[in-house]
Structures are given as C-alpha cells and as structure tokens.
Amino acid sequence: MGKFSVFRTPETIIYGQHAFNEAAKETFLRGKNALIISDHIMESLGYVGQIRNNLNKTGVESVAYLGVKTEPTDVYVEEALNLLKHENCDVVISLGGGSCIDTAKAVAVVAANGGYIGDYMGGKTWANHKAVPHIAIPTTAGTGSEATDAAIITNTENNVKMMIKQPAFMPDVAIVDPLLTISSPKSVTAATGVDALSHAIEAYISRRAHPMTDKLALSAMELIVGNLRAAYEDGKNLVAREAMSLGAMQAGMAFSNASVCLVHGMSRPIGALFHVPHGFSNAMLLPAVLAFSKSNCIDRLADLGRYFVREAETLSNEEAAEIAVTSVKKLCLDLSIPNLKGWGIERQQFENAINKMAEDALASGSPQNNPRIPSKDEIKELYRTCYNYNFALDNVNNK
Template identity: 65%
Template sequence: MKNYNLFRSPQLTVYGQNAFNRVGIETSLRGMRALIVSDKIMESLGYVEKCVDFLRTENVQSEIYTGVNSEPTDLYVEESLALFKEKRCDVIISLGGGSCIDTAKAVAVLATNGGYIGDYMGGVKDAAISPVPHIAVPTTAGTGSEVTDATVITNVSNDEKMMIKQRAFMPAVAIVDPLLSMSSPKKVTAATGVDALSHAVEAYLSKRAQPMTDNLALSAIKLIVSNLKRVYENPDDVEAREAMSTGSMYAGMAFSNASVCLVHGMSRPIGALFHVPHGESNAMLLPAVLEFSKEACKERLATIGRIFSEDANKMDIDGASNFAVEQIRNLCMDLNIPNLKDWGIEQDKYESVIRKMASDAVKSGSPNNNPRIPTQSEIEELYRICYDYQFSGSGVF
C-alpha cells in the first residue's frame, strides 16, 4: 500500500528583485545558443532585448520567436520548434506569461522526443528522453507555469485544450523577478492574481493534496489575499508585487503536485472555444464552483475563511466556510472580474457548446480531483449558472 508522496519542482529557482539578471549565467551553464520564446508585448517593453544583452554578456548566442499572441496553440509550438531546429539551438528561454512558458515547455520536449505535442496527452506517449534545458522567466504573477510539470496547448483543428502533464515538462530553471510584472495592466494583474488564488485553493481542496502542498497552498493564499487588491489599486507597489510573485510561485508548486480540480477542468474549454484568457476564465468560475463543492470540503474552506479575517475564528465551520466563499466572491467583484455574459460571449452560441465543454472538462480528468465530483449534467448546469453569475449575489446552491 502506497504511503508516500512525490513532490517535483525545477532543479533551481531564482527569485526576488533583479533575479532576471541571472538569466545569462544560468543559460551559459546549460547551452550556448538559446531560443527565446516570447511575444510582441515583451518585445515592445524591451524585455526581449534585455534578455539578449544578458546572454551576450555570457557569450551565449540567441534566436528570437515572438509569435505567441494568445493562449498557446500547437501552431506556435510547430513554428518555434522549427526555428529551434533550423538555428541549431541547445537551450530554451521562455519570457512572458503562461502562454510563452507553456509553448516553450512543448518545444523543449519535442526537440528531443519528437512527434506531435498531442501525442503526450494522457500519457499515451512518454517523454522518455530528457528535454532540452528550459529556463522559464514569468512576467506575470499568476500562472505558476514556471514551476509546474504541465503544459496546456490548444489543438486548433478541433478547439480542444490539451492538458499534458509529465515530468519532462518541468523547466530546469525558474527565474521569478517581481520587477518584470510591474508593466502588467490592471486587468491582467486582476485576472492572473485570481488565477493564482484558484491554483492555491484548488490544490488545498484537491483529493490529491498532501502535507507539502497544503503548506505551500495556504502560504500562497495568505500572500495573495493580503496583496492582490493592494497591487491592483497601486500597480507600482513593489513590495506587493514581490509578495504576489512569491504567492503565485507557491501556488504553482502546490497545484503541480496536488493537481487542480473542477475550476480548471471547466475553464480550459471556455478558453479553447471563446478565447477567454485562462486566468480570467478561472476567476469567472471560482466562486460558483466553490459554492457547488462547499458541502464536501467545509473544514478546509473554513481554514481558508480564517485567512481572510480573524473574525472567522469566532465562527463555526459552516459559518467560516460560507465566509470563505463570500470573501472570494467579493474579491472578484472588487477586481471587476466580468462574468461570461459581460465578457461578450453570445448566449445562444454559448448554450450550443455547453455539452461539448462539459464533455471536454470530464475528459481532462481534473473534475475527479474535486471534493465533490460532478456528473456531466451537473457541469452543464454549472456552465449555465456561471454565464451570468453575479459576484454580488448571496449564492446559488
């Protein structure tokens, strides 16, 4: 009988202000020609050029792919992989949000193992050969992808978000510099912040939670709850930015090892079909899914409620668990998170794909980690509830 747990993380994590300055040093230890996977925004902000300069100082040559301009797709993977091979690169740097990091993860594995990225979904194909060294540099505080062994890539031929999780997808190095997130617009700060919160909450509530992930998840929740509104209202608050970067990293480590649950299972199809950014779709779903799950995880939700306020210590478990859901709902409202209707999704089109979205959610496996495992029909009903969900409401379950 298994009585132990596994915990995976990058070989090295460099974090804190000016951590980005080490990208040249860490790259030179692993290769001499780097492919930088990034996007046009990072290029326009000067981050890509700064990365090239750091590499040049360490005599590392570089090639640049900035074609990632939405949620990661198999086309971005194919394009960047072709460039990697053409230029005979031997190390990969991802610089940007989760889309850039997830794209680079796929390239790192395919460069040595071959095949199509979808082959690795569900463990059908095992990435048995060590991947190309990947140095992940996040510029948002939200996805935590820099410290996870999972990647989510959209198959553009059928609009399916392929959730792929294998040890080989873990970056070799994570460089987490809060100063890189200073340029994030308020909307991105809000969405990625609630994304990080959903990672931590789901890791703590997951049926696969373990002591190490519990500690990381609760630490992440404390940091995020204390700093998300603060950095949203004052984007130049470096201390709050640093706390959010650390919280996001902790949450990533937690969910990478404990897995995510129903929120993520439902979120991916929304992103694939309606191109809602992953962090924002998670935020849209989180309160309603917690209400649905509440009866099966009251004690853990009560613990989360007590993080929001010491007043919850005076409440019984029912009161504190209700308080947790209420506070998360209020946080989404304060951060101006829209529901799916307000985001601009047409109701008729949305209704027409609810069955497919629910089927894809079940197929992902994430709902099976939820404290209350839903049926497909219950997931379909949750999609309907979330369409015009009111964060200012008092609950629907």
C-alpha cells in the same frame, strides 16, 4: 503500507527583485545557443533586448521567437520548434506569461523526444528523453507555470485545450522577478491573481493533496489574499508585487503536485471555444464552483475564510467556509471580473456548446479531483449559472 506522494520542482529557483539579471549566467551553464520564446509586448518593453544583450556578454548566442499572440497553440509550438532546429539552439528561455512558458515547455520536450505535441496528452507518448534545458521567466504573477510539469496547448483542429502533464515538462530553472510584473495592466493583474488564487485553493481542496502541497497552498493563499487588491490598486507597490510573485509560484508548485479540480476542468473548454484567457475563465467560475463544492470541503475552505477575515478565527468551520465563498465572490467584484455574458459570449452559442464543454471538462480528469465530484448534468448547470453570474453581494463588507 501507507500511501506515498510525489513532489517535483525545478532544479533551481531564483526569486526576488533583480533575479532577472541571473538569467544569462544560468543559460551559460546549460547551453551556448538560446531560443527565446516571448511576444511582441515583452519586446516593446525592452525585456527581450535586455536578455539578449546579457546573453551576448556571457558568450551565448540567441534568436527570438515572438509569435505567441494568444494562449498557446500547437501552431506556435511547431513554428518555434522549426526555428530551434534551424538555428541549432541547445537551450530554451521563456519570457512572458503562462502562454510563452507553456509553449517553451512543449518545444523543449518535442525537440528532444520527437512527434507532435498532442501525442503527449494523456501519456499516449511518454517523454523518455530529458527535454532541452529550459529557463522559465514569468512576467505575470498568476499561472505558476515556471514551477509546474504541465502545459496546456490548444489543438487548433478540434479546438480542444490539451492538458499535458509529464515530468519532462518541468523547467530546469525558474527565475521569478517581481519587477517584471510592474508592467502588467490592472486587468491582467486581476485575472492572473485570481488564477493564482484558484491554483492555491484547488491544490488545497484536491483529493490528491498531501502535506507538502498543503504547506505551499496555505502560504500561497495567505500571500494572495493579503496582497492582490494592493497590487491591483497600485501596480508599483513592490511589497504587494513581490508577495504576489512568490504566492503564484508557491501555488504553481502546490497544484503541480496535488492537481487542480473542477474550476480548471470547466475553464479549459471555455478558453478553447470562446477564446477567454485562462485567468479570466477561472475567475468567472471560481465563486460558483466553490459554492457547489463547499459541503464536501468545509474544514479546508474554513482555513481560506480565516485568511480573508481574521475575526473568523472565533467562528465555526461552517461559518468560516461560507465567508471564504462570499469573500472570493466579493474579490472578483472588486477586481472587475466579468461574467461570461459580460465578456461578450452570445447566449445561444454558449448554450449550443454546453454539452461539448461538459464532456471535455470530464475528459480532462480534473473534475474527478474535486471534493464533490460532479456529474455531467451538474457541470452543465454550473456553466449555465456562471453565464450570467452576479458577483454583487449584500451584507459582505470584508476587504
């Protein structure tokens, strides 16, 4: 009997310019008292006020939790959950980047199933009850969290990023409006864009990839490779912004169903211990990890190389795969991605943490999906390579 695959997505996806205007109607269909999980940046830009006004017009009451200041933690989850209970909210709206969306996922699940969010890590506790309805509205083109059944929440007691994946964490509705991403500064556009690219690449090379995820991953890679530089150089380029929003969502659907690999496994401990935002830590690792993995996924990396350089259609898979690695490296250079040293991490502190980071990376399970499965010692050496990694290249002129 053949191997079967599973594919999960939100029940409703609305995307394109002005999709944000549909949020109130979708909320009204699912509840009458909304908890909006967002941050003060979204409030200052007027998006929180706009959605609250739209909700009010449809007869939906709302209250906002704006405490998300960093990547999501169990503290944010508890604070927002307490507000939801106090205000008797029956629907959750997340508005912001992946931190707001992941916080909302956790709140929606725990509100319906009880316990501490960490209980759900590794399936120790299973969410048997349907989560509180959740409408996810991303304002960056990066995490794809609006279309995944996973959340990454930091345990503030032991500084471990908890990777939690269960069907109940999938939002009911994803509303993807590229107009909301125009406010993203260049550094955020760069980091979230490379994050989305890493999702697409890892979904494609994952040992758990299947035909449904392959199609989405390939489409996402093509969209992101073709538009990330344009979105970075001109944040008001709506053609590029729309392509990036669609690509990021497709990459999210792909990796949610195929799983991520070594980049993400190594990235989470860096974020937990040194507070490097997820998009940046993925970007810092991606070129070196692809070089490490290349020998075991040459044919698949060749497809990526041909998106970067169309002339690679006539080259061998080995040559096209090498172009993929060097092109990702060049992309990170052009987007001003720093290495770990450049981020400001002190060398001895980093060295002291390497053993724990390698253990935590392996414990996450993601490295085991990698085409080339690393040992603990190989992960430690990759961390050392990435600390002072040089993105500068000779003889690479493709853009």
